[in-house]
Amino acid sequence: MCVGGMSDAAEIAVVVHPENSTLRLAQKDVKRIFLGKKSAYPDRSVAVPVDQKLENQIRDDFYLKVAGKAPPQMQTYRAKMVFSGRAKSLKVLANDDSVKRWVASNKKAIGYIWQESVDESVKVVLTIEL
Amino acid sequence: MKIKLPFKYVWTLLLIYSFQLSAENHGPEFEFNGFISAQYHLSDNDAEYNHGEEQGLEATRAGLNARVDINERFRVIGQAFVIKHENDSSAHIDWLYTEFEFSENFDIRVGKITLPIGLASEYQDVSFAYPWLNTPASFYSDAEAPRGPQLARDSYEGASLVWKQNIDDWELSVDLFGGDLDLDQMLSKNVTGFSLEADWEQIYLIELTRYQGTMRQVMIPTDPILAASMEGQQHTAWAAGFQLEQLNWLVMLEKGRVEMSDIPAMTTDTWYVTAGYRVGSLLPHVTFESFRRGRPNWNDQDTLTLGLRWDLMDKVALKFELSQIRLNQGNGLFLTRPDSSKINILGFGVDMVF
Numbered sequence: 474m475c476v477g478g479m480s481d482a483a484e485i486a487v488v489v490h491p492e493n494s495t496l497r498l499a500q501k502d503v504k505r506i507f508l509g510k511k512s513a514y515p516d517r518s519v520a521v522p523v524d525q526k527l528e529n530q531i532r533d534d535f536y537l538k539v540a541g542k543a544p545p546q547m548q549t550y551r552a553k554m555v556f557s558g559r560a561k562s563l564k565v566l567a568n569d570d571s572v573k574r575w576v577a578s579n580k581k582a583i584g585y586i587w588q589e590s591v592d593e594s595v596k597v598v599l600t601i602e603l
Numbered sequence: 604m605k606i607k608l609p610f611k612y613v614w615t616l617l618l619i620y621s622f623q624l625s626a627e628n629h630g631p632e633f634e635f636n637g638f639i640s641a642q643y644h645l646s647d648n649d650a651e652y653n654h655g656e657e658q659g660l661e662a663t664r665a666g667l668n669a670r671v672d673i674n675e676r677f678r679v680i681g682q683a684f685v686i687k688h689e690n691d692s693s694a695h696i697d698w699l700y701t702e703f704e705f706s707e708n709f710d711i712r713v714g715k716i717t718l719p720i721g722l723a724s725e726y727q728d729v730s731f732a733y734p735w736l737n738t739p740a741s742f743y744s745d746a747e748a749p750r751g752p753q754l755a756r757d758s759y760e761g762a763s764l765v766w767k768q769n770i771d772d773w774e775l776s777v778d779l780f781g782g783d784l785d786l787d788q789m790l791s792k793n794v795t796g797f798s799l800e801a802d803w804e805q806i807y808l809i810e811l812t813r814y815q816g817t818m819r820q821v822m823i824p825t826d827p828i829l830a831a832s833m834e835g836q837q838h839t840a841w842a843a844g845f846q847l848e849q850l851n852w853l854v855m856l857e858k859g860r861v862e863m864s865d866i867p868a869m870t871t872d873t874w875y876v877t878a879g880y881r882v883g884s885l886l887p888h889v890t891f892e893s894f895r896r897g898r899p900n901w902n903d904q905d906t907l908t909l910g911l912r913w914d915l916m917d918k919v920a921l922k923f924e925l926s927q928i929r930l931n932q933g934n935g936l937f938l939t940r941p942d943s944s945k946i947n948i949l950g951f952g953v954d955m956v957f
Contacts, residue, residue: 501772501804508805510774513707519675527917540805541850545884545914550805552732552956555636556668557717557725558680558698562634 483603484588485535488573488595490580494518498598504539506583508550509560521581523572524563531569535585538601632672639665640730642737642952650941652928652948653740653751662686662737662952666697666728676704684728697728698758712763719763719778719798720812721755722844722857731954734853734888734912736922739875740936741894741906742842742857747788748821749829750936752871752894754840754859759784759794774802784816788823789830791816791838806849813841818863829868837864851881853888867898879912886912894935904928904935918957924950 487503489495495514498506505511507522514520525532527544536547554560566572569590576582577594584595591597642662646652654661666684673679681699685692700714717725726732727743737743744751761782768775778798784791796814801807816838823830842859858874872895879888892906910924928935928946937946 504804505769505774510802510805511707511769517707542805543881544917545881545886545920546848548914548917548956549732552638552729553726556638556666556682556729556732556956558668558670558682558700558702559725561670561672562636 483534485531485538485585485601485603486588486591486597487583487585487599487601488576488591489514489583489598490576491594491596492580493596493598495598500539500599500601503583503599507536507563508540509554519581520583521579522563523575523582523584524565525569525572525585526565526567529568531585531587534603535601538603631674634670634672636668636670637666637957638668638729638731639955639957640728640736640952642730642950644948644950646946646948648941648943648946650946651938652946653744653746653936662950664728664730678702682728708767710765710767712765713761715758715760716763716780716782717758718756718784718814719780720796720814720840720842720859722808722810722846722855724755727755729956730922730952731918731920731956734877734879734886735890735908735910736924736950736952739857739877739890739892739906739908741873741892741904742859742875744936746936747786748823748833749826749869749896750934750938752859752873752896753838753861753863753869754842754871754873756784756791757786761794772804774800776800776802780814789821789833790819792819793817806847808844808846808848810844811842813839815839829866832866833863833869836866838862839864853877853879853881853886868901869896870898871896884914886914888912897933902933902935903931904933905931918955920954922950922952922954924948926950 494516506520512520533544536542542550555562566575569586572584572586573594576584588600643660644658646658664686666682668682671679679701682697684697685694698715698717700712700716702710702712704710721743723733723738727738730736743755745756759782763778763780766777781795784794794814794816798812801809818833818836818838821830821833840861842857844857847854855877861871863869875890875892877888877890879886888910890908894904896902906926906928908924908926913921915921926948930944934940
């Protein structure tokens with residue numbers, strides 16, 4: 474079975490700008506950053522998470538694995554956070570290539586892509602096995 | 604919107620400081636989000652319930668949320684709201700405040716801010732954000748005195764200090780707030796309160812809130828004697844809430860109490876519990892609500908609701924609900940005493956966010 478064009482042993486890589494001083498993030502920190510509960514890296518610099526399109530399988534897999542939330546639960550959660558004023562919407566990018574380009578050109582950015590898409594333009598701070 | 608003088612000074616200082624900071628950034632970022640909730644209700648009784656949403660399209664509403672991040676630390680956030688009435692519609696600003704983030708752990712907010720009482724108070728107009736068609740009326744109704752619980756009210760004009768801290772897997776926050784509540788028929792002056800929140804990995808959420816204020820300029824056309832007795836009284840409210848959201852389960856439980864110092868007839872006790880189990884895009888749920896106001900209990904009603912939320916598309920949900928309100932004593936949340944002690948309300952709606 475393929476997941477979004479990836480193999481059975483698919484892994485998701487959480488990536489940041491190569492010059493970001495963060496070497497590794499715990500899964501719970503990644504969860505907090507992407508759920509709008511935390512807005513900084515361990516060195517206290519601002520973290521700006523970017524999402525992938527709703528249609529992309531990696532988005533469902535990422536939130537299910539990291540936050541334990543299925544797509545409808547994530548939609549409800551985002552609505553709560555945005556309409557209460559607690560967090561802003563995440564920037565949404567089309568695919569892994571778009572995420573890599575964005576992260577490579579933005580020192581604050583943090584995104585997620587399939588492990589197979591990782592190259593030298595980004596730095597991996599967490600690998601999530603599906 | 605009027606902002607009281609001390610808050611105006613604080614707001615101005617924050618603004619000046621933020622512009623200093625913004626010189627180091629790329630300028631403001633704007634974001635707009637909207638919501639629509641189209642609802643239709645049918646009741647087997649003509650008596651008006653809560654805000655009249657038991658008949659037709661009365662609870663239909665739409666809103667626009669705007670956020671301007673002037674820089675990484677300073678932002679202005681607001682929400683405007685339109686609701687359908689019998690023959691027309693009305694619009695108002697739900698809330699509008701400026702927020703300054705001193706650090707990741709500490710914020711100050713000044714402006715018109717949602718009263719943080721109740722798990723769903725901060726987004727109670729946004730039906731898409733919760734399982735029900737509307738938040739449980741026994742707890743969240745803002746129907747005018749002496750009918751509603753007078754618990755989760757309109758936004759206050761004032762300031763709020765929020766402290767947040769992560770300890771292990773817990774996120775703890777303390778919100779200290781103060782200001783004035785401008786209600787339709789009265790003012791609650793010098794409101795002060797606190798809200799404590801403990802969130803364990805977005806699975807368990809515990810909230811405890813208490814506030815108090817002084818009633819001023821009370822006008823109740825239907826009961827001028829009660830209005831006169833409420834003038835100058837201390838209004839105290841507290842609420843405790845618990846939410847569990849794990850795997851497919853959703854459980855919400857809230858209890859609230861309101862006291863108006865020398866008027867036992869205005870003492871209100873209310874609670875509700877909701878349990879739901881998600882099966883794919885379907886979330887069937889059941890809610891039991893209890894509303895008691897006055898000593899002895901001269902307003903006493905229970906409500907049982909069976910509901911279904913169907914997440915039809917990513918940002919669209921359909922909802923169906925059947926409620927039975929059992930009036931044990933008095934009018935409950937009805938404007939006049941219905942001719943039956945059991946009233947059934949059927950509702951369905953479409954919720955969207957964009």
